[in-house]
Amino acid sequence: MHDVVHGGRSLDDALAQAETGLPAADRSLARMLTFGTLRRFWQLDEWIALLTDRPARKLDGMVRALLAVGLYQFVDTRIPDHAVVSPTVDAARLLKRPRAAGLVNAVLRRFLRESVAERAPAGEEAAFNHPQWLIDGLKRDWPDDWRNILAANDERAPMWLRVNACRTTTEGYRARLEAAGYRATAAPGLPWALCLEEPVAVQDLPGFADGDVSVQDAAAQIAAPWLLDGLRGDILDACAAPGGKGAHLAELGGDGVRLTAIDADAGRLRAVVETFARLGLRATIVAGDASKPGEWAEQQAFDGILVDAPCSATGVIRRHPDIKHLRRPGDIDALAAVQARILDALWLRLRPGGRLLYVTCSVMARENDAVVADFLGRHLDARENRMLQNNNIRDVMRPKACGFQLLPGTAGMDGFFFASLEKVA
Numbered sequence: 001m002h003d004v005v006h007g008g009r010s011l012d013d014a015l016a017q018a019e020t021g022l023p024a025a026d027r028s029l030a031r032m033l034t035f036g037t038l039r040r041f042w043q044l045d046e047w048i049a050l051l052t053d054r055p056a057r058k059l060d061g062m063v064r065a066l067l068a069v070g071l072y073q074f075v076d077t078r079i080p081d082h083a084v085v086s087p088t089v090d091a092a093r094l095l096k097r098p099r100a101a102g103l104v105n106a107v108l109r110r111f112l113r114e115s116v117a118e119r120a121p122a123g124e125e126a127a128f129n130h131p132q133w134l135i136d137g138l139k140r141d142w143p144d145d146w147r148n149i150l151a152a153n154d155e156r157a158p159m160w161l162r163v164n165a166c167r168t169t170t171e172g173y174r175a176r177l178e179a180a181g182y183r184a185t186a187a188p189g190l191p192w193a194l195c196l197e198e199p200v201a202v203q204d205l206p207g208f209a210d211g212d213v214s215v216q217d218a219a220a221q222i223a224a225p226w227l228l229d230g231l232r233g234d235i236l237d238a239c240a241a242p243g244g245k246g247a248h249l250a251e252l253g254g255d256g257v258r259l260t261a262i263d264a265d266a267g268r269l270r271a272v273v274e275t276f277a278r279l280g281l282r283a284t285i286v287a288g289d290a291s292k293p294g295e296w297a298e299q300q301a302f303d304g305i306l307v308d309a310p311c312s313a314t315g316v317i318r319r320h321p322d323i324k325h326l327r328r329p330g331d332i333d334a335l336a337a338v339q340a341r342i343l344d345a346l347w348l349r350l351r352p353g354g355r356l357l358y359v360t361c362s363v364m365a366r367e368n369d370a371v372v373a374d375f376l377g378r379h380l381d382a383r384e385n386r387m388l389q390n391n392n393i394r395d396v397m398r399p400k401a402c403g404f405q406l407l408p409g410t411a412g413m414d415g416f417f418f419a420s421l422e423k424v425a
């Protein structure tokens with residue numbers, strides 16, 4: 001918590017370190033408390049300010065984080081109040097803040113005594129549990145939907161599976177899940193997707209180690225069939241790590257696709273190698289900057305290119321609540337500039353008649369429709385193909401002036417943006 005909110009560290013990274021050596025039950029409790037506290041942080045912070053009679057940012061960061069975790073347990077868990085107070089006070093001592101133990105004790109008890117949770121939030125940040133700049137950006141881009149987006153961001157996301165089309169059928173796999181005691185539902189228009197009723201540890205999924213199935217949100221499963229619709233040959237997955245959409249391209253394309261997967265982050269590329277090995281798929285996997293194809297592809301051209309661009313990830317906050325804490329307002333324009341550079345550079349590597357699918361998991365227009373509109377203005381040999389794959393997908397998409405937006409929470413899916421660009425032959 002403290003490392004994410006005050007140290008700018010990603011939640012995955014911080015949890016990986018914090019969980020080392022913890023028993024499984026404690027790991028899942030730590031995870032639940034961290035996710036929940038990060039989701040409700042602004043409301044918790046407002047209470048902390050009220051109860052300490054000073055702005056929460058003036059407190060020692062560790063004490064502020066500890067108080068937030070303590071208060072969170074009162075309002076969003078079934079942990080009995082007495083089992084929250086004394087372990088939280090003890091934690092102040094364990095965290096080498098013995099002088100804060102009295103303050104922690106007083107704040108937690110006052111919270112219970114004065115029924116603080118029943119007071120209406122004073123500010124928008126506390127009311128919607130997002131930073132003000134993000135609330136303002138969503139109001140601007142989504143005047144009719146911003147409240148729903150903010151609410152969806154604070155929901156727990158379901159666990160979606162992608163059945164490996166090379167190895168089994170979706171119905172066949174669902175039957176195996178049911179035999180193992182797990183219930184799942186299919187998603188209209190997404191032939192390989194199953195939504196689990198309850199999350200399951202991946203190692204308990206039937207055939208996971210053998211590559212029969214992967215974990216992937218249904219929205220992310222829209223990309224590969226869209227890019228490959230009527231298209232085979234040399235395919236580039238330009239921002240590939242950790243390999244979810246690339247593996248789906250390889251599963252669907254089979255022998256008709258020669259896949260190259262690149263990513264700028266060599267460390268993250270290891271996950272692509274592992275994923276492809278587990279799924280029994282082939283690809284040329286190379287570390288490289290998508291905006292400098294001359295460094296990793298000499299003169300090679302491609303029939304299809306997936307640009308799953310680096311973005312603010314504001315469409316997947318429900319899975320990564322740390323995004324609300326880590327992103328800064330200036331990030332959006334900086335990312336839009338990177339996205340434009342990648343598109344411009346890769347467009348030169350697309351064969352005439354080829355297709356580039358631009359994808360982000362952002363809900364900010366500046367990274368989505370605006371990037372595509374600017375791109376189309378600069379490239380007279382580019383046109384957008386607005387055909388969608390089927391009516392079920394059409395039903396969940398918001399058409400934008402350029403591209404289509406899926407908002408987080410729609411049909412249980414993450415927020416994604418897609419635009420299909422074709423090079424005039």
Ligand SMILES: C[S@@+](CC[C@H](N)C(=O)[O-])C[C@H]1O[C@@H](n2cnc3c(N)ncnc32)[C@H](O)[C@@H]1O
Nearest residue numbers: 239240241242243244245264265289290308310
């Ligand atoms: C949204 S993630 C890709 C997710 C991936 N397509 C999947 O489905 O699993 C964006 C990726 O872009 C990579 N990236 C960022 N800047 C890049 C660049 N200039 N060239 C290539 N990859 C880049 C990041 O390392 C990150 O892995």
